Amino acid sequence: MKYVSTRGQAPELSFEEAMLTGLARDGGLYLPAEIPVMSQDDIAALAGLSYEEIAFRVMWPYVSGSFGEDEFKQIIARAYKGFGHDARAPLKQLNENHFLLELFHGPTLAFKDFAMQLIGQLFQVALKRRGDRVTIVGATSGDTGSAAIEAFRGLDAVDVFILYPHGRVSEVQRRQMTTPSDSNVHALAVDGDFDDCQAALKDMFNDFDFRDGVKLAGVNSINFARVLAQIVYYFSAAVSLGAPHRKVSFTVPTGNFGDIFAGYLAKRMGLPIDRLVVATNQNDILHRCLAGEGYFKGDTIPSISPSMDIQVSSNFERALYYAYDEDGNSVAQLMDELKTGGFNVSQGAMEALRESFDSGRVSEEETLATITATLAHSTELVCPHTAVGIKVAEEHRDANVPMITLATAHPAKFPAAVENASGVHPPLPSRMSDLYERPERVTRIANDLGALEDHIKGHIAE
Numbered sequence: 166m167k168y169v170s171t172r173g174q175a176p177e178l179s180f181e182e183a184m185l186t187g188l189a190r191d192g193g194l195y196l197p198a199e200i201p202v203m204s205q206d207d208i209a210a211l212a213g214l215s216y217e218e219i220a221f222r223v224m225w226p227y228v229s230g231s232f233g234e235d236e237f238k239q240i241i242a243r244a245y246k247g248f249g250h251d252a253r254a255p256l257k258q259l260n261e262n263h264f265l266l267e268l269f270h271g272p273t274l275a276f277k278d279f280a281m282q283l284i285g286q287l288f289q290v291a292l293k294r295r296g297d298r299v300t301i302v303g304a305t306s307g308d309t310g311s312a313a314i315e316a317f318r319g320l321d322a323v324d325v326f327i328l329y330p331h332g333r334v335s336e337v338q339r340r341q342m343t344t345p346s347d348s349n350v351h352a353l354a355v356d357g358d359f360d361d362c363q364a365a366l367k368d369m370f371n372d373f374d375f376r377d378g379v380k381l382a383g384v385n386s387i388n389f390a391r392v393l394a395q396i397v398y399y400f401s402a403a404v405s406l407g408a409p410h411r412k413v414s415f416t417v418p419t420g421n422f423g424d425i426f427a428g429y430l431a432k433r434m435g436l437p438i439d440r441l442v443v444a445t446n447q448n449d450i451l452h453r454c455l456a457g458e459g460y461f462k463g464d465t466i467p468s469i470s471p472s473m474d475i476q477v478s479s480n481f482e483r484a485l486y487y488a489y490d491e492d493g494n495s496v497a498q499l500m501d502e503l504k505t506g507g508f509n510v511s512q513g514a515m516e517a518l519r520e521s522f523d524s525g526r527v528s529e530e531e532t533l534a535t536i537t538a539t540l541a542h543s544t545e546l547v548c549p550h551t552a553v554g555i556k557v558a559e560e561h562r563d564a565n566v567p568m569i570t571l572a573t574a575h576p577a578k579f580p581a582a583v584e585n586a587s588g589v590h591p592p593l594p595s596r597m598s599d600l601y602e603r604p605e606r607v608t609r610i611a612n613d614l615g616a617l618e619d620h621i622k623g624h625i626a627e
């Protein structure tokens with residue numbers, strides 16, 4: 166399988182090369198040159214298999230030229246063995262045809278672990294084979310950073326620098342990033358918001374002297390391997406509700422558009438997904454865009470679902486690539502317009518997007534009320550991001566098609582909002598019970614590319 170850039174001007178790469186490269190050198194994002202399709206029989210055969218076996222069958226066509234079959238099976242086994250639930254991604258029924266897909270049983274209690282644990286293993290194998298080392302820089306609104314640190318901490322071949330917006334992540338998220346004592350881990354609290362962190366990261370990739378000098382690698386969802394691993398749970402969930410013989414819909418709490426884009430690829434692979442519903446908080450650029458108002462940046466407003474406080478949704482570029490019939494020039498032009506505020510989406514592209522996606526926006530009050538109501542009507546205590554999803558899902562439910570909402574994080578990562586809404590303090594798992602006593606190590610830093618690059622160059626292991 167070859168991988169191509171959404172902007173059409175970067176070299177085609179293998180899976181392994183695309184994974185280690187991160188952002189394409191034309192500023193675009195890598196995608197498979199063709200989306201592999203699974204037949205109805207292939208999908209039906211997933212019923213009753215373990216999560217790991219489903220993961221292998223779904224991902225194998227994407228990685229087969231880069232990893233051996235047994236090697237890849239072992240990588241998958243190592244990636245998911247630390248999860249705290251045998252099913253890895255269990256499905257819970259909320260009401261008659263509304264289900265929650267719990268994606269928070271990994272080591273850092275968020276859906277990011279599904280992909281990050283896998284690419285941690287993939288990087289280790291690939292770097293060992295090449296005798297190489299890399300500098301990973303990640304931008305986070307809270308969950309990607311802690312998952313990346315957990316996946317790469319203590320490795321000789323990798324330094325990890327995580328940029329998070331100072332004061333705009335939950336205390337649990339911050340401590341997950343600042344308390345690991347491994348010398349290859351560096352938490353950087355940036356004076357800015359998540360979009361500033363993500364923009365700085367992209368600027369580092371586009372500064373080729375820096376990029377090549379430090380051997381920069383990325384583990385945000387700009388890295389296609391991240392998206393790939395997230396396709397798997399769409400299959401495991403849909404099959405457990407009767408796919409391919411029965412359609413299902415998904416509602417996804419959305420920020421950077423990586424998680425829901427994985428669902429789009431699952432649909433293109435043959436999974437009978439009826440609707441993919443984008444659920445946003447008050448930072449609603451995606452909802453406004455899908456409502457036909459164009460893709461125009463506003464100010465990022467801090468919310469009680471901070472991981473979704475995002476204005477520039479990186480992976481939307483991948484969706485636009487398909488909506489514009491895989492025309493890299495059109496995508497490159499739109500991304501140029503985004504630099505000065507935003508762009509309107511053509512009528513044809515809007516129609517293509519609306520074939521798959523719906524959307525909804527949830528206020529802070531509605532988020533709190535949904536946490537309260539969900540606990541009152543089920544046994545589920547949900548995090549604020551999940552609550553955004555549940556609220557939008559209820560508005561888009563169709564009596565004939567089961568709706569699955571992705572529960573993207575554990576409520577204990579956001580105790581203040583959850584307790585405020587429900588009166589229940591969600592406890593951390595016992596393995597993390599001393600999180601608040603562990604010493605923190607963090608560097609506060611200006612939102613300045615030169616300062617960030619100098620700091621990173623000065624702290625990578627020789």
Ligand SMILES: Cc1ncc(COP(=O)(O)O)c(C=O)c1O
Pocket residue numbers: 275276307308309386418419420421422423424425472473550551573574
């Ligand atoms: C808990 C949680 N929910 C939802 C999201 C949004 O996911 P995505 O950025 O893939 O759209 C994030 C951040 O990515 C998150 O951490």
Ligand SMILES: N[C@@H](CCOP(=O)(O)O)C(=O)O
Pocket residue numbers: 304305306307308309310384385386387420421423472473479
């Ligand atoms: N919500 C994310 C933002 C980064 O998203 P990613 O999927 O591109 O890594 C976070 O928690 O950091």
